[in-house]
Amino acid sequence: MRQLYQSYITPVLDYTSTVWHNPLRDKTHLRHLNTVQRTSLVRILSAFRTVATATLEVEAHILPTHLRLRHRAQRTIANLHTLPREHPIWDTLSRAQKRRNNIGSYARFPLAEALKTMDLQRLNELETIDPQPLPPWRLDPFVEIEVGSD
Secondary structure, eight states, X not given: OHHHIIIIIHHHHTTTHHHHOOTTTOOHHXXXXXXXXXXXXXXXXXXXXXXXXXXXXXXXXXXXXXXXXHHHHHHHHHHHHTSOTTSTHHHHHHHHHHHHHOTTOOOSSHHHHHHTTSOHHHHTTSOOOOOSOOOTTSOOSOSOOOOOOO
């Protein structure tokens, strides 16, 4: 049942959470998601209703909802940082980082709020991955492979 919860229910609950979940302010969505997670964990572990939610999460080896959503947002930001600098998303990310440095302003979208929970120096160390496919007429790196007898 735990595997079903993690492979089916959690992705449905977290769908597009990087768009709607603000990790620093959003409490109402978390309350509803925590209710769903608690109900599922009580069923998975066949526990009593009075068992604390934190205990259920530890016993089932499942992250709390706020950590799961924060981790998902941070993974999305890390994936966006691996795109080439010419990609159009970089305009949006650079504006969000400028807002992050400006104390008086607030973020206009939740990923910019999630940027506040991360160390941006570590993001600059990520390898850039070009998402464009290689042309089919490109030469193969190896024409022939020779294996020696020794």
